[in-house]
Amino acid sequence: MEFKVLVVEDEISxxxxxxSALRADGYTVKGVFTAKDAKNALDxxxxxxxxxxxxxxxxxxxxxxxxxNDKRPIPVIMLTARNDIVDKILGLELGADDYITKPxxxxxxxxxxxxxxxxxxxxxxHAEQLYIEINRFIKVNLDGxxxxxxxxxxxxxxxxxxxxxxxxxxxxxxFTREDLLDLVWGMDYDGEIRTVDVxxxxxxxxxxxxxxxxxxxxxxxxxxxxx
Numbered sequence: 001m002e003f004k005v006l007v008v009e010d011e012i013s014x015x016x017x018x019x020s021a022l023r024a025d026g027y028t029v030k031g032v033f034t035a036k037d038a039k040n041a042l043d044x045x046x047x048x049x050x051x052x053x054x055x056x057x058x059x060x061x062x063x064x065x066x067x068x069n070d071k072r073p074i075p076v077i078m079l080t081a082r083n084d085i086v087d088k089i090l091g092l093e094l095g096a097d098d099y100i101t102k103p104x105x106x107x108x109x110x111x112x113x114x115x116x117x118x119x120x121x122x123x124x125x126h127a128e129q130l131y132i133e134i135n136r137f138i139k140v141n142l143d144g145x146x147x148x149x150x151x152x153x154x155x156x157x158x159x160x161x162x163x164x165x166x167x168x169x170x171x172x173x174x175f176t177r178e179d180l181l182d183l184v185w186g187m188d189y190d191g192e193i194r195t196v197d198v199x200x201x202x203x204x205x206x207x208x209x210x211x212x213x214x215x216x217x218x219x220x221x222x223x224x225x226x227x
Contacts, residue, residue, distance in 0.1 A: 003117050006047035007031040008038040008064070009079065010057050014102075018051060021106045022113065035059030042071055048120050049113060052096075054080040054087070062094050069095025073155040075116040079104070085192065092198040097159050115186075119158035132168060134215055134226075138207055140168060147207070154206050159185075163199050164207075167216060167226035176223040200224055 005027045009015040012033070019031040030045050032038050035056050041047065050068055054061035065076050075097040080087065088099050098112050131139040131148070139148050145161055147154045156164065166184050175183070177196040185195070200216055208214050217225050 002028055003049070003120065004028045004030070004045060004047045005113065006038065006041050006045060006050045008033075008035070008050060008056070008061075009053040010034065010055070011053075014053075014079075017106060018109065021110060025110055025114075027113075033057070035061075035064045038064060039067065042068065046072075047074065049075045049077065049116055051109070051113070052076055052078050054078060054091070062090055065091060065096055066094045069157070073157045075120065075158060077109075077112055077116065088192055089194055089198065092195055093201075095157070095202075097157060116158070119162065134168065134207075137209055138215065140164065142168070149207055156203075156206065160199055160202055160206075163196075164203055167224075171226050174219050174222055174225040179223065196224075 005022050007015055007018045007022070007029060009018060009031070010033045015031045015033065019029045022029045030041055030047070032041055033056075035058050038050070038052075052061055052065060052068070056064065061078065061080070065078065068074070068076055076095060077098040077100060078091045078096045079100050079102060080091075081102040091099055097116060100109060100112060131141050133139045137150055140146070141148075142165060145165075147156055147161070147164070163180070163184050166180070177193045180196045181193060203216060204214050215226060217227060219225055
């Protein structure tokens with residue numbers, strides 16, 4: 001399957017390096033330098049993944065991340081020279097799936113993209129519609145990877161879906177944040193443990209109903225569980 005990557009980076013040299021390396025790795029790539037061009041590319045280029053620099057000349061990268069997340073459920077990997085934990089958490093809160101701090105090795109970027117694209121490939125697979133009911137409002141097709149809430153499909157990003165599926169397959173088992181990082185993100189993931197909290201919060205915001213218990217319970221001092 002041919003995958004498309006949109007590179008949003010205002011430094012010409014870095015943009016050229018990323019575009020060239022990704023093309024050499026077999027991806028269809030478009031490089032842009034502004035948030036305006038990135039928004040246009042979302043419509044006509046239709047990328048499967050976005051590499052997004054935080055510091056852009058015409059807009060804040062965080063706001064563009066929010067825009068992308070609202071418009072299309074695709075992975076966003078943020079690139080930044082800043083190494084502040086607050087920036088990382090903010091990026092995750094706004095829909096980023098991963099975070100790479102400059103200066104970076106191009107092989108690291110290619111590896112992160114490859115891992116994200118494996119999730120996209122699974123997300124695009126079509127399968128027989130077989131649903132599991134989480135409750136009377138929500139049902140999930142584990143083969144087709146789609147989620148229905150009150151009769152309408154809910155767009156989950158690949159990692160959000162993987163976390164939801166893990167909980168569905170392991171109901172009534174309590175997992176620590178460290179467990180979830182290892183079992184859902186993988187042993188080689190070196191991101192912050194708060195990543196788990198951010199993704200649980202996103203699932204709750206998309207699937208919970210006001211006035212009813214959350215689909216994912218917090219076990220204080222331990223972690224999370226789906227009853």
